[in-house]
Amino acid sequence: MLETELTHILKIRYPIFQAPMAGGPTTPELVAAVSNAGGLGNLGAGYLTPEQLRSTIQKIKELTDQPFGVNLFVPEQPIESEEAIDQMSAYLNKYRIELGIATNPLLPKFSESFEEQVQVLLEEKVAVFSFTFGIPPHEVIQAMKERGTVVIGTATTVEEAKYLEAAGVDAVVAQGSEAGGHRGTFLNNISDNQIGTMALVPQIVDHVSIPVIASGGIMDGRGLVASLFLGASAVQMGTAFLACPESGAHATYKQKILSSNEDTTEITRAYSGKAARGIRTAFMNDLHQYPGTIPAYPIQNAMTRDIRQAAAKSNNPEYMSLWAGQGLRLASDHSAAAIVKQTIDQAYVLVNLITKSPYRMKEND
Ligand SMILES: Cc1cc2nc3c(=O)[nH]c(=O)nc-3n(C[C@H](O)[C@H](O)[C@H](O)COP(=O)(O)O)c2cc1C
Numbered sequence: 001m002l003e004t005e006l007t008h009i010l011k012i013r014y015p016i017f018q019a020p021m022a023g024g025p026t027t028p029e030l031v032a033a034v035s036n037a038g039g040l041g042n043l044g045a046g047y048l049t050p051e052q053l054r055s056t057i058q059k060i061k062e063l064t065d066q067p068f069g070v071n072l073f074v075p076e077q078p079i080e081s082e083e084a085i086d087q088m089s090a091y092l093n094k095y096r097i098e099l100g101i102a103t104n105p106l107l108p109k110f111s112e113s114f115e116e117q118v119q120v121l122l123e124e125k126v127a128v129f130s131f132t133f134g135i136p137p138h139e140v141i142q143a144m145k146e147r148g149t150v151v152i153g154t155a156t157t158v159e160e161a162k163y164l165e166a167a168g169v170d171a172v173v174a175q176g177s178e179a180g181g182h183r184g185t186f187l188n189n190i191s192d193n194q195i196g197t198m199a200l201v202p203q204i205v206d207h208v209s210i211p212v213i214a215s216g217g218i219m220d221g222r223g224l225v226a227s228l229f230l231g232a233s234a235v236q237m238g239t240a241f242l243a244c245p246e247s248g249a250h251a252t253y254k255q256k257i258l259s260s261n262e263d264t265t266e267i268t269r270a271y272s273g274k275a276a277r278g279i280r281t282a283f284m285n286d287l288h289q290y291p292g293t294i295p296a297y298p299i300q301n302a303m304t305r306d307i308r309q310a311a312a313k314s315n316n317p318e319y320m321s322l323w324a325g326q327g328l329r330l331a332s333d334h335s336a337a338a339i340v341k342q343t344i345d346q347a348y349v350l351v352n353l354i355t356k357s358p359y360r361m362k363e364n365d
Pocket residue numbers: 019020021022025044045046071131132154175178179180181182215216217218236237238239240323324325326327
């Protein structure tokens with residue numbers, strides 16, 4: 001039962017993806033450890049320059065000969081008034097003063113060149129290319145497929161999954177609202193579609209014919225087996241790997257992951273201008289009272305970067321973005337390989353229990 005359409009397509013042993021997590025957690029060591037353990041490691045490369053992207057891929061290739069994936073952000077063209085940007089910049093100065101960094105900084109670059117990032121992936125011939133926040137141009141999807149790269153999109157509704165299938169992706173991540181990090185929502189400009197994994201996965205499974213990867217709140221073998229029974233072909237786990245030793249998450253962030261509860265996260269636009277789930281902080285609480293308009297992603301993301309970085313330097317979690325899903329109490333600091341093994345061992349026990357259960361529905365029921 002743990003062999004699925006996707007384990008065959010990707011030539012991996014177990015249907016476990018370690019989620020791509022841009023911003024530092026998905027180090028080459030983490031990606032390689034998960035792939036070496038039989039899952040699919042994924043690099044969150046959305047914020048990497050083309051040069052950083054190439055060298056990181058090459059480092060992963062030194063650490064594993066198994067398949068791994070690379071994830072990018074589909075670019076967005078935000079329209080924002082100068083007034084909203086100026087107002088936010090002035091508002092954020094109180095944090096800069098408190099953290100002892102320069103006030104009124106010049107507006108930094110919003111995002112890296114998607115075209116150049118794609119070019120690196122084509123040249124490096126990665127096994128899997130996944131993306132979120134939209135659908136890349138048709139030529140990009142085609143070029144990847146021509147190189148033998150498996151292409152995976154992200155959906156938060158059935159409609160988005162259908163659009164992705166029509167665009168030619170090979171598989172789709174069904175991202176439930178429990179998920180940590182940014183919501184992949186891209187249709188209708190609604191950034192707060194909040195459909196839970198349990199409801200979302202079987203509905204997407206019923207409406208597309210490509211394999212589905214369940215994501216959001218899946219932390220162990222129970223979540224894996226449940227997802228497979230819902231019709232998923234694999235799971236994508238993020239928060240479960242955030243506090244492991246190979247993760248590049250900041251030490252203070254790891255401590256927060258290990259000490260927080262299921263009810264401490266919230267979906268917010270405070271840090272980046274795009275809906276994302278993270279552990280509640282003073283910064284979030286304050287920005288939720290902000291009287292003006294929070295600039296759209298990726299403008300707000302670029303505008304808060306200096307604050308987040310200074311907060312990380314001074315070990316102040318209250319002004320850092322602590323992306324995390326609702327499965328927090330199940331997180332551990334075990335090694336990445338141990339997390340994969342424990343998930344698989346638990347899944348086998350459960351599958352055996354279920355298939356031997358006297359309460360199992362009879363075939364003709
Ligand atoms: C810290 C963090 C960063 C993330 N960054 C990305 C990303 O760069 N690309 C992406 O497609 N998903 C990203 N996600 C979302 C994950 O792919 C996945 O949907 C989520 O982790 C699943 O929920 P879970 O954290 O409860 O396992 C991120 C999640 C977290 C927690």
